Amino acid sequence: MEDQDAIREFLVESHENLSRLDTELVELEKRPKDAALLASIFRTFHTIKGTCGFLAFSTLEAITHQAETLLSQLRDGKRELTPSLVSQILETVDATRKVLASIEASGEEGPDRFEDLTERLRVASQSTAGQESQSAAGHPGPGMLPGSPAEPQDDHASSETSEGNKPEEDAAKSSAVADANIRVGVGLLDKLMDLVGELVLTRNQILQFNTEREDAALNATSQRLNLITTELQEGVMKTRMQPIGMVWNKLPRVVRDMAVSLGKQIRLDMDGAETELDRTIIEAIKDPLVHLVRNSCDHGIEPPEVRVRAGKPPQGTLTLRAFHEGGQVNIEIGDDGAGIDVARVKQKAIETGHLRPEHAEKLSDREALNLIFQPGFSTAHTVTNVSGRGVGMDVVKSNIEKIGGIVDVFSRLGAGSTVKLKIPLTLAIIPGLVITSGGERFVIPQVSLLELIRLEGDSSEKHIEHVHGTPVYRRRGSLLPIAYLNKVLGLKSDERAEAVNMVVLQAEDRQFGLVVDGINDTQEIVVKPLSKQLKGLTVYAGATIMGDGRVALILDVLGIGQRSGVLSDAREQARAAAEQKTQSGIEQQRLLLFRAGSFERLAVPLSLVARLEEFPRKSIEHAGGCLVVQYRNRILPLVPLREVLESGASGEDQAPDPVQVVVFNDGDRSVGLVVDQILDVAEEAVTVRQKTARKGLLGSAVVGKRVTDFLDLNHVIQTATENWFQDTGGAANGKRILLAEASAFSRGLIRSGLDMAGYQVLEAANLAEAIRGLEQQQVDVVLATLDLPPNGSSALLAAMRRRPEWQAIPVLALVDSAETVQASDVRTAGFQDCQAKFDREAMLGSVARLASKLASAETAPVSVGKES
């Protein structure tokens, strides 16, 4: 299919060239010294020859090659132009036409090889000027061909037959292709588009006018106008459409070259090459497509021997599919290769800092696969010149998103992977939502739009809460940052608004709410670029002309998000985060900040928080000496934080209604902490820390440039719900953990997790303390950070392994979240397991496992007697 298109293009182009050649050659005869003319003729032959070589039309290539040689001699002045020479060249032109006609009719060059012509041209180019006229007259027979004396006879015969009437017909037909196509500048097409757009607007006005009048003639005329305009619009739109095969054409070559250089066998299947797309889109997807195909060849399809071992045919198949669906074009790049190893993607993402270990478990496979689109991400083992540099997939994604497309990746390990692109048919016309703000109209591209929210009545402003001055909205339980379009654009806002209109937008992978004055309707809009003077404004994606003929600006959702501060630049953020982690990162984690009583800023690790809830004050009941509330068909005990921290204080009177509750989950039990106000979620490296003696607090640190107290969650919940939880957890009960970690602050945080799970915890800040702890108490599991002073935790491990009574105690290595330590490495070093410090779930799981392992191992003869 794609070859057909290429050939068709070639035919059209060659016909154009040949007709020009005719006139040029005749002209050349009159002015044999015209160098420019000669050069042009030479170029034409050269072009045809080159394309023939590419399309494997050997006869045509041979003929044009000889003509080109002759012409180059003429051009270089090695030979004089004679009429017989011109005839020969014209003959070549005719021969070329015949072959082209045959190609057009049958797709092949036809039986006539024109060997005698080729030979004559060859002889002519080798002979001197004197011999040339003779050879032209003498018509040296094909018998002179070296090496193939028998063949020419056949060829000559066949050339005789084709010399009949048929060539005339063929020539007539061939010109039909050329005549049916003309080349038109894109500029002209764009201008036509503009004019048609205007015509549509005028038509709309006439139709409007028509409905106001009762005039049969006008009615009939406007009906016709309507029909014609619609058809014209469709027609003009079509002129900009090109088949996707235009881009696919170069892929077979890409795949072949890749296959050869990688030593793989790859077959390329293409389906739907005729699917049409707007010219501008074709341009935009060219590079991403090539990249995806190269990626599939490199990462996807395995070498033949690996494939055979996996029970697959040695030849891998790469499938390109394109089809229209729901007003969009779908392009799929699929391979039957190795697929993407989700576990490895996750691991790699953790190593490169794109993913926090504590999030890895929660990530669905689909989400994990999408990690490959993160900037700087690559799972390739080795960096080759084709891939593995970790640049590319993010660029593919951003390029596709730039044109309003979506990228998705599907993979089955061992069975292959498919990248699906959903791309709008045209960039020129997109659906958009028309909104008003500050008296101006704006358009938001529909692709970025998630939902519309209208907050009505007195409560409208109340629904928007402020976290440290930043407006947020609770949308189905999660906080949505909010921007006001009037503020972003510096427009005056409408004070009298009785309702808040909010559009929820998606920019890259994040969402935010944009408050606007009014929401109108959705429309198909024609996108036009802004002039140079306005290109610097990132908040606009372009402009469009509305139904009333006025111009409206199209908002750039990403630009709006960044300008308003609800989104900082994603890449920037990712990089900064990665840098921060590598620099210090020890206590880097997400913290929930809130206020309770006189404590203006309290924090708990967000990883401990299950949900944020609000309950109406009247729904709170008393049960078993505790405050409780019915929550999800269960009874949730509530801890009034303010009363716990400030004993004696009764916050009932001042507490807000509804009550703000932070819900903590631990296994199958939940506790709600009543706070005065949720402030923010902060993510940063905690810089200064100080232990406090105050009960209920772990210490204080600077978070977001303000001093923040860290809540001792375990203590708070223990004291407040003594009656509630009798049992502190089965498996953990009684087990004693030695926690060896230099930082008192980290120790506190880790301990709170262990405490809550019901373990008894011994703390140690260094090797000596750890040894002392082990000597004083019987310990079930040791948790030690790798950087335990003075010489790292391996010293502790060695010391423990020297003492027989400590030999059986499992040691869990704790690593910083960003640290890139392979669990396997740690295990070989003698540790039983390795976990990230603040990945509470995983850490507790590991501790429980190790503790029970010890329990079962206790039957083994481990000497408990003190020998030292």
Added chain:
Amino acid sequence: MATDTATMKSELAQTSGQFATFFVANLFFGVDVLRVQEVLRAQQMTRVPQAPDVIEGLINLRGQIVTAVDMRRRLRLAPRAGNQLPMNVVVRTEDGAVSLLVDEIGDVLDVDAATYERPPENLDPAARELIRGVYKLKDQLLLALDAERTTELETR
């Protein structure tokens, strides 16, 4: 397309010796007539929030969106009187059409190249960078506007 821009550039380089003239405050300006695409009455204007303040807005010129530059602000002159509607002088630039908002349209004048002089040194810098030269007409001075420079704005 390439040839389009090439012909366009050569077109822009041409001069005719004829100037389309207009007034901005009390200044009398001229732009080579070949540069002027058309002259329009006040058009419906869409403002562009956050744009440089010399940009008055966008107008719809038969389906083409054209940026309008207010010449008063471009030259750092006092704003027009409230009831005075500006005229649009749509000029062709290398970046497409741009509309210059002026106070009033003058005649098309044939100008004698011999009356040309470089702009005076003591001209306000805001105006000086936009003026190519001065033609000394019989009863007034015609300032030859550099359309390319006028429409070149440092975007924030």
